[in-house]
Amino acid sequence: MGDLAARFRAAYGAPAGHLLLLVGAFTVAGWVALRLAAEPTSGRMLVWFVGAAIAHDFVLFPIYGLADRVLQRALGTHGVPASGPALLNHVRVPALASGLLFLVYLPGILRLGRPTYLAASGQDQRPFLARWLLITAALFLASAVGYVLRRWWAQRR
Amino acid sequence: MSAESSPPAGGSPVASGRVPPGRPAYGFPRRWWAFLAEHPPPGAATVNRRWRSPLRGPWLTAMFGVVLLVGLPLVFLTGLLDYLAYSPQFGQAFPRDVGWLRLPQFDWPTRPSWLFRLTQGLHVALGITLIPIVLAKLWSVLPKLFDWPPARSVAQVLERLSLLLLVGGILFEIATGLLDIQYAYLFGFDFYTAHYFGAWVFVAALVTHVALKLRRMRTGLRSRSLPEELITYRAATRPEPPDPDELVAARPGPPTMSRRGALTLVGGLSLLLAALTVGQHLEGPWRRTALLLPRGRQPGAGPTGFPVNRTAAAAGVRAADTGPGWRLALRAGGRTVAVDRAGLLAMAQHTVTLPIACVEGWSTVQTWTGVRLRDLAALVGADGIAAAHVRSLEKAGLFKQATLQANQVLDADSLLALQVNGVDLSLDHGYPARVIVPALPGVHCTKWVAEIEFRSRTGG
Structure with missing residues (x-):
C-alpha cells in the first residue's frame, strides 16, 4: 500500500490528496462551464475570465513595472539616498494611488455606460474626471510636503 | 538545469531549523520534464535575473495571503446573503436557476432593519478595500509565472491551471463588480449570472489553493517577526533567505523601500479606497466623500433629494x-x-x-x-x-x-x-x-x- 502511494507520488509529482483537491476545483469550474455553455454570451464570459488574468499579468504588470524602472533610472542615485527619505517613494506612492483610483473608478472618470448611468441615477458623470485629477494633484502635493518635512527633520538631527 | 536547492546560506534561525522540502522532483515521464527544463526559450534566464525586488519572499506573500484569507470569505458570504435577500424561493433572485449551487432557502428576516444594508454594504465596500491587497499578492508571486521549466510533473501542470481559475476568478469578480456598481455594462453579458457563477469558480479554486498552501503560509508567517519588521528601516532591509518556492529573487537589488513601507503602502491604498467608498452609506455632507462613485452625489435638494435607483x-x-x-x-x-x-x-x-x-x-x-x-x-x-x-x-x-x-x-x-x-x-x-x-x-x-x-x- 505504502509502495503504491510512493509510486503514485513519484509519477504524478505530489500525493494523491493533491490530485483530489485539484479535481474538486476543476469539477466546479467544469460544471459551471457546461451549465453556461448554452448561454448566448458564454463566449464573452470566458473571454473576460481568461482576459482578466492575461490583462493583469501581461499588460498591467509590465506597464507599472516598466514605469517604475523608468522612474528609478530617471531619479538615479538621488532617488534612493543612503540615508534620509527616498525621493523615489515620494513619487511612487502618489503615482500608484492615482493609478489605482483610475483603475477602480474608471467607468466614471472615462464616462463609460452613460445611458445606464443616467437611467439609474438621473445624473451624468461629468464631475469625475476633474475630481480624479484634483485628487491626484492633492496626493502629489501632500507627498511633496511630506518629503520636504522629512528631509528637514533628517537634516536637523 | 542548475544545482538543486541548497540549504539557505546564512538563513535565519527559523529557516535553517527545518529542512525545506526543496524543489519538487520530476514526475513521469522524467526524461520529458528534464528535456523541457534543459531547453528554456531564449530570454528565460534574462527574465529570471530581472526580478530585483529584495522584498519578495514567503513572509511578505504570506502577510498578504492571510489578510485575503480572512477578507475574501467574508465578501463571498455577504454576496451569498445578498442573493438570499432577494427571496430565491419566489424565483426572483438572479440568476434564477442555479442547479446544484442552490442555497438553503429561508425567509429573509425583516429585523434588524439594517440587515441588508450591512450585508450589501460589506460585500461592496470590503470587496473594493481588498483590491490593493489582491494586486499586491499577485505582485509578490508574479515571478513564478515566468518560471522555467513551467512544470516538473503533471501535478504542477494541474496546479498551475487551477491558478488560472484562482487569478482569473478574482479579477473577473472584481472587474464585473466594479463595472456593475458604476453602471457601465461593457461586458455585454448578464451581470448576475456571471458574478454568481464566477464566484463559485473562484471559491472552489481558493479552497484548493488554501488547502495546498496553508502550511507554506504558516511557515512564511513564522519566518519573520511582524513587530520587528515594523521598526526596520529601508537601509536595514535585507532579502528573505532563499526559499524552496523561489519567491525570493535570485539576484536581489538594493532595497528602495522597507517591508514596513510596503505594508504601509498597500494598507494605505486599501484605506484610501475604503474612505472613498463608505460615503455611499452616509448622510449629509459626509456623503460627498464618495468623490468618485455615483452615490456620493445627491441628485437634488430638500426632503426628496436623496438618490434613486431608477428614474x-x-x-x-x-x-x-x-x-x-x-x-x-x-x-x-x-x-x-x-x-x-x-x-x-x-x-x-x-x-x-x-x-x-x-x-x-x-x-x-x-x-x-x-x-x-x-x-x-x-x-x-x-x-x-x-x-x-x-x-x-x-x-x-x-x-x-x-x-x-x-x-x-x-x-x-x-x-x-x-x-x-x-x-x-x-x-x-x-x-x-x-x-x-x-x-x-x-x-x-x-x-x-x-x-x-x-x-x-x-x-x-
Missing part, C-alpha cells in the same frame, strides 16, 4: 399614469378593491425611519409615511397570508414586480409609503405610492405601485 423617465412612468385617475388595485381570493390616493390617505398613517439599500453598494436612511401593508390586506379581507405580489406601473424591466414573504407583509413597519420626510413622494421616488419594507433590497421596494395581490397559504 421615472427610465422606467417609462409618465405623470399622466400617476394623476387623479390612478387607482391601487388590491386583490385577494378573487376579490378586488380599488383605492385612490385620497382613500389611502384617509386610512391610518404610520411613520417609520428605515434604510433603503441597493445591492450596488449604497444606502440611505429616510423617514417614510404611509399605510401598513397588513392594513391593506385587511381591507381586501385577505387572511392566512403566504405572500404578496406587488406590481408597478413600469412596463418593462426585471424589477417592475416583486413578491414579498409573509413576514415582510405583516411587519408593523412595512408600508405602502405615500410620503417621505413629511412631503409627498416625488415621481422619481415612486409617486403616488411605493413599498418600503425593513431589510428588503431596494429594488424590491417597488415604486409606482399599481396592484398588490395577497396570496393565502391555501391557494391563489
Whole structure:
C-alpha cells in the first residue's frame, strides 16, 4: 500500500490528496462551464475570465513595472539616498494611488455606460474626471510636503 | 538545469531549523520534464535575473495571503446573503436557476432593519478595500509565472491551471463588480449570472489553493517577526533567505523601500479606497466623500433629494399614469378593491425611519409615511397570508414586480409609503405610492405601485 502511494507520488509529482483537491476545483469550474455553455454570451464570459488574468499579468504588470524602472533610472542615485527619505517613494506612492483610483473608478472618470448611468441615477458623470485629477494633484502635493518635512527633520538631527 | 536547492546560506534561525522540502522532483515521464527544463526559450534566464525586488519572499506573500484569507470569505458570504435577500424561493433572485449551487432557502428576516444594508454594504465596500491587497499578492508571486521549466510533473501542470481559475476568478469578480456598481455594462453579458457563477469558480479554486498552501503560509508567517519588521528601516532591509518556492529573487537589488513601507503602502491604498467608498452609506455632507462613485452625489435638494435607483423617465412612468385617475388595485381570493390616493390617505398613517439599500453598494436612511401593508390586506379581507405580489406601473424591466414573504407583509413597519420626510413622494421616488419594507433590497421596494395581490397559504 505504502509502495503504491510512493509510486503514485513519484509519477504524478505530489500525493494523491493533491490530485483530489485539484479535481474538486476543476469539477466546479467544469460544471459551471457546461451549465453556461448554452448561454448566448458564454463566449464573452470566458473571454473576460481568461482576459482578466492575461490583462493583469501581461499588460498591467509590465506597464507599472516598466514605469517604475523608468522612474528609478530617471531619479538615479538621488532617488534612493543612503540615508534620509527616498525621493523615489515620494513619487511612487502618489503615482500608484492615482493609478489605482483610475483603475477602480474608471467607468466614471472615462464616462463609460452613460445611458445606464443616467437611467439609474438621473445624473451624468461629468464631475469625475476633474475630481480624479484634483485628487491626484492633492496626493502629489501632500507627498511633496511630506518629503520636504522629512528631509528637514533628517537634516536637523 | 542548475544545482538543486541548497540549504539557505546564512538563513535565519527559523529557516535553517527545518529542512525545506526543496524543489519538487520530476514526475513521469522524467526524461520529458528534464528535456523541457534543459531547453528554456531564449530570454528565460534574462527574465529570471530581472526580478530585483529584495522584498519578495514567503513572509511578505504570506502577510498578504492571510489578510485575503480572512477578507475574501467574508465578501463571498455577504454576496451569498445578498442573493438570499432577494427571496430565491419566489424565483426572483438572479440568476434564477442555479442547479446544484442552490442555497438553503429561508425567509429573509425583516429585523434588524439594517440587515441588508450591512450585508450589501460589506460585500461592496470590503470587496473594493481588498483590491490593493489582491494586486499586491499577485505582485509578490508574479515571478513564478515566468518560471522555467513551467512544470516538473503533471501535478504542477494541474496546479498551475487551477491558478488560472484562482487569478482569473478574482479579477473577473472584481472587474464585473466594479463595472456593475458604476453602471457601465461593457461586458455585454448578464451581470448576475456571471458574478454568481464566477464566484463559485473562484471559491472552489481558493479552497484548493488554501488547502495546498496553508502550511507554506504558516511557515512564511513564522519566518519573520511582524513587530520587528515594523521598526526596520529601508537601509536595514535585507532579502528573505532563499526559499524552496523561489519567491525570493535570485539576484536581489538594493532595497528602495522597507517591508514596513510596503505594508504601509498597500494598507494605505486599501484605506484610501475604503474612505472613498463608505460615503455611499452616509448622510449629509459626509456623503460627498464618495468623490468618485455615483452615490456620493445627491441628485437634488430638500426632503426628496436623496438618490434613486431608477428614474421615472427610465422606467417609462409618465405623470399622466400617476394623476387623479390612478387607482391601487388590491386583490385577494378573487376579490378586488380599488383605492385612490385620497382613500389611502384617509386610512391610518404610520411613520417609520428605515434604510433603503441597493445591492450596488449604497444606502440611505429616510423617514417614510404611509399605510401598513397588513392594513391593506385587511381591507381586501385577505387572511392566512403566504405572500404578496406587488406590481408597478413600469412596463418593462426585471424589477417592475416583486413578491414579498409573509413576514415582510405583516411587519408593523412595512408600508405602502405615500410620503417621505413629511412631503409627498416625488415621481422619481415612486409617486403616488411605493413599498418600503425593513431589510428588503431596494429594488424590491417597488415604486409606482399599481396592484398588490395577497396570496393565502391555501391557494391563489
